[in-house]
Amino acid sequence: MNGAQALIRTLVDAGVDVCFANPGTSEMHFVAALDDVPGMRAVLTLFEGVATGAADGYARMAGRPAATLLHLGPGMANGLANLHNARRGRTPMVNVVGDHARSHKRLDAPLESDIDAVAGTVSGWVRRSLAQADVATDAAAAVAAASSSPGSIATLILPADVSWEDGAAIAPSMPVRPAPQVPPSVVDDVAAVLASGEPAVLFLGGAAMTQEGQLAAARVTAGTGARLMSETFPARAARGAGLPGLTRLPYPPEMAMAALAGTKHLVLAGAEAPVHFFAYPGVPGTPVPEDCTVHVLSAPGEDAVAALEALAAAVAPDAEPRLLEAERPELPGGELTPRTMAAVIGALLPERAIVVDEALTSGVGLMELTAGAPRHDWLALTGGAIGDGLPMALGAAVACPDRPVIGIQADGSAMYTISALWSYAREQLDITTIVCDNGSYAILEHELSRVGAQGDGKRAAQLLDLGGPDLDFVALATGMGVPATRATTAEELADQLRRALAEPGPHLIAAVLPRRG
Incomplete structure (x- = not known):
């Protein structure tokens, strides 16, 4: 079995069975190996930014990583913008980036580049397979790194000769680290803050945007009088009738500052403290008021849903949240605006x-x-x-x-x-x-x-x-x-x-x- 075959079989066994690909010469043995591993679905894209963006959307909905197949450093560079979005969304992803054969790298061929440096700008885990005996183990480690909470981008660099040489074997899947639990003392501290009666906002993001997270958060706000808001651009949000009316923090700085004006306590659940996208003359860099204290109920990657449910049990055990009724707008006519x-x-x-x-x-x-x-x-x-x-x-x-x-x-x-x-x-x-x-x-x-x-x-x-x-x-x-x-x-x-x-x-x-x- 060559390195490419062992790599793909290991990915499939670990649950990574979709690959969004834009391959080149260095990846041809990976492409050929797809015929030997029917469990891997390969989706061709015509630009690497489509491959990386598609892997982002796939993982947000599937809850597990997809792979991308990219051609050398320039191919990965073409996909960087959407890898940036995926990193910001904490999306799990496994990039397989082909490289020159080890003997060819010293010749400084036209497509030679520092792939490790490029990958490091967006990846939480980067490794180069240096022998066919290592490639499957490296692939299993990449999946574990991407899948562990919080989600991360893992990039495996695969030299062409490691891909084509025989002597590789499938590696077993590695354990995935579950989301850490929030200590009870943190829940108690936030409960005390909300019980103070001072103006507070419960600010959701990440895993807290699931149905379970939103319903628990709505109980908290119903029982304490805190306002419920979310980050402006959540990676994935459950929405619709039967869920709370969740206000997103507006994008324009003036509107965002107005939305948080008067807030004395900002409680973060699965989100980071908000900042404006850009600096503007005479405008502070964050919409959080200067006299507002920021409290972290659950950091990104921690179990936000369990923390919110524990908080709801502590501060609002009998509260009934206000949920949205089924309602649709009338179909409009006339000008399209x-x-x-x-x-x-x-x-x-x-x-x-x-x-x-x-x-x-x-x-x-x-x-x-x-x-x-x-x-x-x-x-x-x-x-x-x-x-x-x-x-x-x-x-x-x-x-x-x-x-x-x-x-x-x-x-x-x-x-x-x-x-x-x-x-x-x-x-x-x-x-x-x-x-x-x-x-x-x-x-x-x-x-x-x-x-x-x-x-x-x-x-x-x-x-x-x-x-x-x-x-x-x-x-x-x-x-x-x-x-x-x-x-x-x-x-x-x-x-x-x-x-x-x-x-x-x-x-x-x-x-x-x-x-x-």
């Missing part, structure tokens, strides 16, 4: 849907108008590196083939990883993509004014406008095998969304929104 688009989605969102949200500035009203919809999961852009939405939808659909996936996608960021549509069509995945087509990088228009940048605006506007020529998302999608339509009114969007959800396979709807400026 971000808000009428959100109303259409809220009115038609199917049960058990997975919503992948990279709507950015076009997401006005989405949270509000889908809150009472049937139960669904919501995946957000955790690290701020745009271009994750289309790949995440790919991974989520592979992980959950029995659930409809709806991607709500800004137009500018869609172009970063537009080739994901080809993989949708090749795999015939039930993904409906709604492109928010407003013809601009609208998020940057907001940021230009917020940072206080000055200028006459003419040349600056050219860097924020997506016109000249306009992007034709219907042509782009159909050219990659995805049926596509264009909606210019709310009624057209509703009709097209109904049809897309009723038909198997992928669909794209270009929702033409008012142009900026």
Whole structure:
């Protein structure tokens, strides 16, 4: 058995049975070994950023890592932006990065690079297999490192000759470290804080965003009067009727500071203390008030659900939380705007849907108008590196083939990883993509004014406008095998969304929104 065969068999035995791949010459023995290990599903992507983003979406929904197969240092570099998002979302992932044969590295071939350094920027675990006898054990260690709480990115560098040489053997799976439990003394300290009566916010993130975590948190706030909020961009959030109305911390700094104004105690459950994405002139770096004390009930990676349930038992044993009733907006008519688009989605969102949200500035009203919809999961852009939405939808659909996936996608960021549509069509995945087509990088228009940048605006506007020529998302999608339509009114969007959800396979709807400026 060669190294590649032993590697793949070990991954499959450890539960990693999906690989999002963009291989090259150094990975050809891995590719050939797929014929010997039918338990591994390989999904071809046309760009490494799609492979890494898809592995992110897969793990968020499957609760276990997928693998990626990347070609040398440049291939991994192409996937770094979405590896950054996955790291911020604490997503478990195993990267297999091919490298030159050991004898070839000293020749400084054109594609030679410092893969270890590149991998170290986003990985919690990096190892280079130096012999075929080690590769399977290294693979088992990579899966254990990625799967242990908190989730992490593990990168295994595989020299080509280690892949092709015989003498390797399958390695047994390694134990996975479970989420640490929060000490009772920490729960007691937080209970005392909430019993003080001072204004408090219970701030959720990570594992606390599950159904169980939210219900326990809602009991706490019902019994203590604390407010319930969550991080702005959770990796995965359960939503819909029967869950509490969970307010997300707004993205704009002024709104975030207003949301936390007057708070004396900020209690973190599965989340870190919030900070603004960027610095702005005259604005503090965090929305947390200066006179607010931050308390950690559970740090990311600890068992947030158990901590919240223990806290609820301590401070609100008989409290009945206020939960959302089933409610949908009326189907709107007329002009298609971000808000009428959100109303259409809220009115038609199917049960058990997975919503992948990279709507950015076009997401006005989405949270509000889908809150009472049937139960669904919501995946957000955790690290701020745009271009994750289309790949995440790919991974989520592979992980959950029995659930409809709806991607709500800004137009500018869609172009970063537009080739994901080809993989949708090749795999015939039930993904409906709604492109928010407003013809601009609208998020940057907001940021230009917020940072206080000055200028006459003419040349600056050219860097924020997506016109000249306009992007034709219907042509782009159909050219990659995805049926596509264009909606210019709310009624057209509703009709097209109904049809897309009723038909198997992928669909794209270009929702033409008012142009900026």
